[in-house]
Amino acid sequence: MTDTPWWRGAVIYQIYPRSFLDTDGDGVGDLPGIIERLDYVAGLGVDAIWIAPFFRSPMADFGYDIADYRDIDPLFGTLADFDALLAKAHALGLKVMIDQVLSHTSAEHAWFRESRQGRDNTKADWYVWADAREDGGPPNNWLSLFGGSAWQWEPRRGQYYLHNFLTSQPDLNFHHPDVRAAVLDNVRFWLEKGVDGLRLDAINFCFHDAALRDNPPKPKAERTGRGFSPDNPYAFQYHYYNNTRPENLAFLEELRALMDRYPGSATLGEISSEDSLATMAEYTSGHRLHMGYSFELLTDDFSAAYIRDTVRALEAKMTEGWPCWAISNHDVERVLSRWGNGHGSAAMANQLTALVCSLRGSVCVYQGEELGLTEAELPYEALRDPYGIAFWPEFKGRDGCRTPMPWGDGEHAGFSGAMPWLPVPPEHRALNVARQQADPASALNGYRRFMHWRRTQPALRHGTMRFLDTPEPVLAFVRELGEERVLVVFNLSAAPVEFALPLPGELRPLEGHGLLAGTLTGERLRLPANGSLFARMT
Template sequence: MSDPAWWRGAVIYQIYPRSFLDTDGNGVGDLPGIIEKLDYVASLGVDAIWISPFFLSPMADFGYDIADYREVDPLFGTMADFDRLLAKAHALGLKVMIDQVLSHTSNAHAWFRESREDRSNAKADWYVWADARDDGTPPNNWMSLFGGVAWRWEPRRGQYYLHNFLAAQPDLNFHNPEVRKATLDNLRFWLDKGVDAFRLDAINFCFHDAQLRDNPAKPAEKRVGRGFSPDNPYAFQYHYYNNTRPENLGFMEDLRRLTDEYPGTATLGEISSEDSLATTAEYTRAGRLHMGYSFELLVEDFSAGYIRRTVETLEAKVDEGWPCWAVSNHDVVRATSRWGGATPSSDFVKLLVALVASLRGSVCVYQGEELGLPEADVPFEALQDPYGIAFWPNFKGRDGCRTPMPWRDNGNGAGFTSADKSWLPIPAAHRALAVTRQEADAASPLNAFRQFLRWRKVHAALVLGDIRFLDADEPVLMFTRTHAKETLLVALNLGAIEVAAPAPRGLRLEQIACPGPSNGRIEAAHLVLPAHAVVYARVSTL
């Protein structure tokens, strides 16, 4: 991990601080809790951690509404705690990536409190302000991703301000060079502390159309998106003008110049646009972001054909760009439930890590994914997510994937907290999958996860190799990974019944036993794959 390009092929473990480990008994996870469990994280065989926001915040969006980019929120601890976390992670060989939310701040941020006072103060142009139309309505038709109009009236200025997310998250005006400079200065603060990477939240939302042109309507049959439901009015538009503006590319280059001053650091952009794969390719070209990821594998479709089309589409668009893949995170239904149904098998859970970690690119793994946690069913009265509360019952929000980690299967807090009540409930199904229980079971998903990641590290083709898909009938996904003189064939059965897939013609296959997932076998001219099984084989030509 001393390689300056450590991020290529890295497995990055996402930690959602509120739900990782509570050490002070208030029912909410904290930085000391992360420190306490870093040995566990290192034991998984991952290369880095990504820590979701822990900065000063009113928590309207649970930390993605930042009131001070350079302060740790007391809910999570102190700056000294973060310094200890950084030092321990590095001592364990783990790189540290932190979230940065650049496109907007909290409405409690000092910049916004000054900006909203009048139209002539020093920060007057730091946010996106606009006059009402003649009839008093907002300046255009832009919608918020969290539902409703993306403009909020501010009586002190007699103007509307833009919020692409919650009204408590006003958008910064990146057309203002002072805003761009202040944003980069905040990033430099954390680089000087020694962080290794930034995960850049909603990075394509920084710039807006300066002319404030209306977004065009989207036909009903095309109202499908990444990360929002089709009954959300946000899906009724093509979002050509409120995000993904061409001016943002110059800012990506400014970001890259900054990180290049700190050798070995990296940037990972979260990208959700009308064509997220094309935007990812554009944002990861030379001199821009190191990596990009989108919501393409965070959807309902779990077919081999969809996964192949998605990866091949990105591969065709990128040149030197580097993808990062994820099948779960803090914003979507957990993959075991989304793709595996109500009662996913242990073999299915083990297959998921083999799938995502065998594709070309880096990997983001969400806490609890190694345990195979299913989506939690959080009742309405326990919901915390404003997005879910607004769209209940059609969409239950993001709380179901954010419930606390079950460290033990006993006690009220399941080893997460000593409090009588955690900030979100811990379901009984999660207790049955607790870390202590799985560590005692050699065949558990947790131990399979560890075994597979250790095995992956010794195969450069899986970490760094090129990818080429091979034809196979559903539900088999088949491809090769090639690096230097090593070529590996990867075949995965995404289905729940055994299949026999014809082996690729013209290739000699030498099967490699893979620890972790269920292994299929090579018989004559076929790959025999039981339900949710894999085959890895060295490839040479006949």
């Protein structure tokens, strides 16, 4: 498999820099903090890191509102710090992916400051501007994901501008060729620096319908959101016209042509559309994105049938591309709270990691998953996320998954010498890295054992996948590469199960993965609570 691109089957560790490690005592994590802990990350057995935005920004959406794509925000450090981070990561054998937020900028970006001044400047058409309706209202019914209209009035131009997210995040007009060229030039800046890949935020939002047609209403029964609050009016529409437009495909091909000039670089697109699995397949086919991921496994649904049906559906549609799976990230409730009813065990944490890392595709894992962290319960007065503040109390936003990494038993769990930007909950302090490193049975050491073992199993990294029809709560599939076939079975419940395996032939259980292992007696398999079986098929 020496010719296989590094990103196929890779495990990508997501770092949320604000919450990783603070080295300058301001309560916010920084790039030197990431550098200081890169040995820890490499020791986990992952292949790459993805760093959430660290660019110059007013931080209205904590870095996803970029004011300068080519500079580091002083909160996080300097360009020299980034160069040092890149060099150390590469020395440790880690690839480095960075976030690129292409569809919109901050309202503080120089492009928007010029564009909003009038209709005859050089950037006048670089954003999505539209006249008011006859009654003064916005040009159509499009809604912002963060609540309310997606249009904001700008008195200096006497027009509305489009913002699919916060009002301080105006959308770029990708129909304008100069915009596309400028965006690609910003991407080139980081490729020249030597980054190995880009995680593309909201990549299906780049283009809008040029005719500004209204989105049709969505029946109440279908208002199930992926990554947004179900009581959010955003769920009341089919978003056919404000994102996932066909023109985006040609832009993705332009982007891929640029990436191809930097051999070994890769793109990972975040996709949330009306049919995200179909969009993932479309966006990764042909000469477009290398990988795509969506929110299908970032929901509350947890059953063998749901996971099997979701992955099967993508496998059926994605005949050319390569998937990337995630069960946690900085935008959703931590997986042990979503899938473990708020109190998942170390065994469950390790099993869920093994599950997502055994599916066909690459994997994004989120900082803290290796510690078995649950969602932090924060009081209203501690919230910083504008999304959570707007929709409290029915939806508490994203702060609960963004609290600082607990490194030790010291003040603020070793994250900072000052009051952190978000509090460290007591239950996270008890799960800190220092304690877990000293405990062979900890979630952290289980995580390391599995990740290092997975590297020795090419069928899990690169093989095909075929599901078996097993009863709840058992999920089973076969990974196959050449002559090697590996059976993978998970008991997704907190009670033991026993059943007959629907397979002929002999099975030889594999050891060394560190999970709670099942036992085979003839054709009968017994799995303990949160138990697993990896076996070579002969």
